[in-house]
Amino acid sequence: MNLNLKEVPFSRCGSYFAFSLISESVRGTKAKPVLYLRTIHGDAQSRQIMLVEVTDGNVPVPFEIKAKPELLRLEAVEGYVEISIPEPKVIRVRGQGISLRLFSDAESAFNNAIPFNERMWIINIFSSGVNLMLTSLTGKLNVEAQWNGLKCSFIKFDLLPDETGYFECSIEEFSSSYVPNTYSEFDECVRKVKDEFEAFLDKMPVVPEKYTKARELASYINWSSIVEPNGLIGRPAMLMSKNWMINVWSWDHCFNAIALSYKYPELAWDQLMIMFDHQDDYGAIPDSINDRIPVWNFCKPPIHGWALKKMMENNDELMDRTSLSEVYEPLCNWTNWWFNYRDFDDDGIPQYNHGNDSGWDNSTVFSERPPVESPDLTAFLVIQMETLSHVAAILGRKAQSRIWKQRASDLLDKLLKHSLKGNRLVALQSGTHKQISSRSLLPFVSLVLGKRLPQSVLMTMIGDLKQSVLITEYGLATESVDSPFYESDGYWRGPIWAPSTMLMVDGLRESGEEDLAYDICRKFGNLCVKSGFAENFDALKGDGLRDRAYTWTSSVFLIMMHEYLLKKEVR
Numbered sequence: 001m002n003l004n005l006k007e008v009p010f011s012r013c014g015s016y017f018a019f020s021l022i023s024e025s026v027r028g029t030k031a032k033p034v035l036y037l038r039t040i041h042g043d044a045q046s047r048q049i050m051l052v053e054v055t056d057g058n059v060p061v062p063f064e065i066k067a068k069p070e071l072l073r074l075e076a077v078e079g080y081v082e083i084s085i086p087e088p089k090v091i092r093v094r095g096q097g098i099s100l101r102l103f104s105d106a107e108s109a110f111n112n113a114i115p116f117n118e119r120m121w122i123i124n125i126f127s128s129g130v131n132l133m134l135t136s137l138t139g140k141l142n143v144e145a146q147w148n149g150l151k152c153s154f155i156k157f158d159l160l161p162d163e164t165g166y167f168e169c170s171i172e173e174f175s176s177s178y179v180p181n182t183y184s185e186f187d188e189c190v191r192k193v194k195d196e197f198e199a200f201l202d203k204m205p206v207v208p209e210k211y212t213k214a215r216e217l218a219s220y221i222n223w224s225s226i227v228e229p230n231g232l233i234g235r236p237a238m239l240m241s242k243n244w245m246i247n248v249w250s251w252d253h254c255f256n257a258i259a260l261s262y263k264y265p266e267l268a269w270d271q272l273m274i275m276f277d278h279q280d281d282y283g284a285i286p287d288s289i290n291d292r293i294p295v296w297n298f299c300k301p302p303i304h305g306w307a308l309k310k311m312m313e314n315n316d317e318l319m320d321r322t323s324l325s326e327v328y329e330p331l332c333n334w335t336n337w338w339f340n341y342r343d344f345d346d347d348g349i350p351q352y353n354h355g356n357d358s359g360w361d362n363s364t365v366f367s368e369r370p371p372v373e374s375p376d377l378t379a380f381l382v383i384q385m386e387t388l389s390h391v392a393a394i395l396g397r398k399a400q401s402r403i404w405k406q407r408a409s410d411l412l413d414k415l416l417k418h419s420l421k422g423n424r425l426v427a428l429q430s431g432t433h434k435q436i437s438s439r440s441l442l443p444f445v446s447l448v449l450g451k452r453l454p455q456s457v458l459m460t461m462i463g464d465l466k467q468s469v470l471i472t473e474y475g476l477a478t479e480s481v482d483s484p485f486y487e488s489d490g491y492w493r494g495p496i497w498a499p500s501t502m503l504m505v506d507g508l509r510e511s512g513e514e515d516l517a518y519d520i521c522r523k524f525g526n527l528c529v530k531s532g533f534a535e536n537f538d539a540l541k542g543d544g545l546r547d548r549a550y551t552w553t554s555s556v557f558l559i560m561m562h563e564y565l566l567k568k569e570v571r
Contacts, residue, residue, distance in 0.1 A: 139167025450510025
């Protein structure tokens with residue numbers, strides 16, 4: 001594995017540090033990418049903590065980057081620098097033959113460097129919200145950090161080799177008070193990280209042999225995107241990315257939980273429950289969280305019952321009564337919230353108030369003014385109620401189990417009477433119940449109900465899907481490619497996404513359309529091999545778009561290659 005730091009950050013499980021190559025704009029044009037040490041903390045004004053350069057004497061020199069999970073190596077003609085992150089808050093660096101420069105232009109009014117002793121400096125980067133202790137372990141340390149009465153106008157650390165040509169240092173994050181550390185040998189740090197990643201890799205779903213290398217990269221993205229508990233994050237949390245999408249969103253986390261559920265049930269459970277840790281008194285869960293900020297302006301679709309069902313099927317340990325007792329009431333409250341607070345016209349069919357609430361932010365389903373009663377939402381709630389019925393039965397709550405089962409059946413009947421037009425489930429404006437004209441894939445996601453739907457509905461909708469141009473060489477476009485609203489990089493108006501793909505594949509399998517499901521699944525696997533684990537993909541070219549190291553993409557890849565391809569090949 002050689003990570004491309006333009007797309008995939010170098011980080012490690014638990015850490016809020018990341019190293020990335022970033023192209024900066026200079027006079028309106030993109031300059032050559034430069035290497036930054038970055039922070040993933042949620043409210044940072046600037047994610048770039050310090051510029052990382054390799055120097056010979058006082059002159060920056062070009063270098064080649066080689067990166068694998070345990071080691072980032074910067075190779076120049078004159079020598080090398082190696083970087084490892086043995087602990088979430090500790091970076092270790094060593095170099096031979098050349099020097100390392102760390103530079104900050106101190107753009108914040110309060111950025112500062114404070115001498116601790118002759119070999120240790122505190123770096124207070126207020127704009128990034130971090131305090132660092134830089135310790136020179138071997139070699140020479142030169143510091144330029146002129147104080148102007150309020151801040152340092154810039155901060156520059158040069159770590160220089162000693163007479164043997166070698167230097168070594170440590171960079172440690174702390175909050176209010178620095179506690180002295182002890183330091184292991186550098187090679188021991190590297191081995192430690194290597195062993196940790198390999199242990200994580202062993203717990204990832206097995207995939208067909210042709211996808212082995214992609215599995216390793218997918219596993220690295222997931223492993224390195226985990227952060228340790230801090231602030232609002234009370235559990236180990238897999239962020240969506242350590243590029244830009246540095247939050248946990250309230251449906252993304254479900255796909256990550258499923259991917260972990262096969263062999264890593266305790267971490268899977270943390271991913272499922274993390275949003276319920278922030279559930280309010282009304283039953284809502286936030287749209288997203290990071291360690292410092294929750295977002296309540298929107299929500300995300302209630303796929304949690306669907307996800308819990310998958311997780312229980314994958315691993316019997318997740319049917320433990322203690323765990324199910326923990327999730328049962330929060331899931332009940334989340335389900336009821338949709339009927340209590342998202343059904344303005346009181347017709348029993350909940351609504352999305354914005355495209356963001358559906359997860360399909362700018363889908364053409366929301367071209368007309370919301371609220372929108374989209375059939376996927378009702379379908380998710382039917383499955384969620386069925387899951388609650390199952391969980392209640394396991395917990396010995398027989399009366400509640402019967403109630404949830406009846407509510408699921410009643411809601412399905414209501415959906416078919418309310419949203420069925422010509423054997424097709426369609427999106428309607430709430431209140432007016434005007435049918436929304438759209439060529440989005442979103443209404444087809446209601447096929448997640450599978451054979452709960454009448455055969456005539458399945459035949460019509462699957463027939464429509466097959467005859468449409470939603471299915472491309474690379475998979476399922478989110479907007480028909482011949483739609484006037486299709487955009488190659490249009491977010492939910494065209495590109496292929498992992499969650500919509502998995503929900504559709506699952507629904508097609510549940511509907512008996514094994515061949516079509518297999519074909520879409522295979523296309524998605526090949527797409528990830530071609531273009532990595534991007535946030536989404538050009539539906540006609542297969543190019544990766546937006547954030548290029550996105551965990552729900554890597555998780556969906558791992559799930560589908562294991563669950564839908566490997567198991568089919570075995571059969």
